[in-house]
Amino acid sequence: MRRATALFLILLLPSICRAAAPPAKIRFGIDVLRDENFNSLAGRRVGLVANPASVDSNLTSTAELFAKANGFAFVSIFGPEHGIWGDEYAGDKVTDRTDPATKLPIYSLYGKTRKPTTRAVLAIDTLVFDLQDIGSRSYTYISTLKVCMETCQQFNIEMVILDRPNPLGGVRIEGPQLREGYESFVSFIPVPYIHGMTIGELAQFIRANYYPHYKKLRVVRIDGWTRDMVWRDTNRHWVPTSPHIPKMETCAAYAATGILGELYAVNIGVGYTLPFEMCGAPYLDGDALAATMPKQRGVIYRPAHFKPFYGTFKGEKCEGVQVHIDPKSAESIVEINYRLARLIGAPMLFRVTEQVFQKQEDEAAKKAKRKPKPVERYKMFDKVSGSDEPRKWLLEDRPLEPLFEQWRRECAEFEKARKPHLLY
Numbered sequence: 001m002r003r004a005t006a007l008f009l010i011l012l013l014p015s016i017c018r019a020a021a022p023p024a025k026i027r028f029g030i031d032v033l034r035d036e037n038f039n040s041l042a043g044r045r046v047g048l049v050a051n052p053a054s055v056d057s058n059l060t061s062t063a064e065l066f067a068k069a070n071g072f073a074f075v076s077i078f079g080p081e082h083g084i085w086g087d088e089y090a091g092d093k094v095t096d097r098t099d100p101a102t103k104l105p106i107y108s109l110y111g112k113t114r115k116p117t118t119r120a121v122l123a124i125d126t127l128v129f130d131l132q133d134i135g136s137r138s139y140t141y142i143s144t145l146k147v148c149m150e151t152c153q154q155f156n157i158e159m160v161i162l163d164r165p166n167p168l169g170g171v172r173i174e175g176p177q178l179r180e181g182y183e184s185f186v187s188f189i190p191v192p193y194i195h196g197m198t199i200g201e202l203a204q205f206i207r208a209n210y211y212p213h214y215k216k217l218r219v220v221r222i223d224g225w226t227r228d229m230v231w232r233d234t235n236r237h238w239v240p241t242s243p244h245i246p247k248m249e250t251c252a253a254y255a256a257t258g259i260l261g262e263l264y265a266v267n268i269g270v271g272y273t274l275p276f277e278m279c280g281a282p283y284l285d286g287d288a289l290a291a292t293m294p295k296q297r298g299v300i301y302r303p304a305h306f307k308p309f310y311g312t313f314k315g316e317k318c319e320g321v322q323v324h325i326d327p328k329s330a331e332s333i334v335e336i337n338y339r340l341a342r343l344i345g346a347p348m349l350f351r352v353t354e355q356v357f358q359k360q361e362d363e364a365a366k367k368a369k370r371k372p373k374p375v376e377r378y379k380m381f382d383k384v385s386g387s388d389e390p391r392k393w394l395l396e397d398r399p400l401e402p403l404f405e406q407w408r409r410e411c412a413e414f415e416k417a418r419k420p421h422l423l424y
Contacts, residue, residue, distance in 0.1 A: 029162030115147035163200030170227030175334030179387035265352035271311025280320025298330030
């Protein structure tokens with residue numbers, strides 16, 4: 001019997017080994033550049049756009065790698081929203097400073113200006129862009145990419161994109177399109193809210209649509225990534241891309257509640273330990289909300305109680321739901337924002353939001369000893385949605401499904417339009 005068992009295990013061993021084989025190693029753009037000993041930057045004067053998530057497979061920062069590399073001059077660092085250390089709040093202006101480690105100047109791309117200044121770029125001939133995107137149009141690093149390319153074209157500077165995966169994968173395309181007249185730094189290029197492109201592919205899309213005569217764009221491609229992969233398939237550590245994107249699950253949650261979060265009548269976990277994963281308020285019934293939300297593949301609404309440490313409803317007991325999302329199998333993600341708004345009560349949400357902003361304006365006017373101005377109604381909600389159409393649809397209490405179906409048709413058209421710009 002023991003001999004038969006041993007023989008069975010010997011026969012089974014090859015299949016066990018195959019099942020336990022480590023996954024293929026994926027190299028991001030910075031890994032590829034590092035492994036090539038930075039040869040393609042030889043003789044160049046280099047500026048780097050980076051933040052804390054700009055790291056290689058060993059979690060060594062791109063700035064540190066550049067500082068230790070030979071063969072090119074590392075001249076300056078550029079920081080996006082939240083700064084190069086990720087220690088600035090969303091929307092806060094960041095000032096220029098000096099990096100204590102490298103002694104290099106750090107130029108802010110989210111301060112008095114949001115694009116590289118003439119003074120900042122005169123000393124370089126190559127701008128390396130190494131920011132990790134999260135897959136949603138309203139995340140400002142896409143806008144930073146566009147203004148950097150505009151500057152590179154203007155000053156005839158080479159732009160090198162160190163590509164990184166889209167955490168939501170390269171297949172999922174969802175949500176409203178950006179309409180003309182609603183462009184802003186939280187919606188700068190005409191793509192659906194979830195675009196399914198890497199930062200390198202977005203760079204190619206931006207060049208084709210805005211700077212077709214710019215010939216100095218180069219993308220260092222990811223090695224081993226395929227479009228069906230979400231972040232967990234990369235087997236890489238997640239480094240927070242900004243203060244409220246602390247883990248990889250937050251990327252999908254951001255797309256599910258971030259638009260709703262522009263209405264200040266609910267807390268979406270920003271100010272609590274689960275940013276973007278929550279939706280709650282003191283006046284909500286969590287059990288009822290969870291039970292009422294439509295069933296969706298890959299999405300679970302768990303009744304939850306929480307008390308925000310800061311932000312909307314700071315220190316108040318809130319009830320609502322925690323939204324659990326599988327970014328690979330979820331039926332839809334962006335639509336969750338609008339389904340929640342409809343069930344909670346859109347007219348009330350917009351009315352309270354307007355009151356919040358008007359109160360802030362009244363207080364600012366009083367402090368400045370001036371007459372208060374009327375607030376722009378629902379401005380940020382429209383900006384992140386890409387137009388005023390979703391807001392009007394909600395306020396008119398029209399069925400959401402026809403609107404969602406319109407978005408799906410537009411996303412199908414975009415899927416065809418983006419093909420020339422895809423790298424994988």
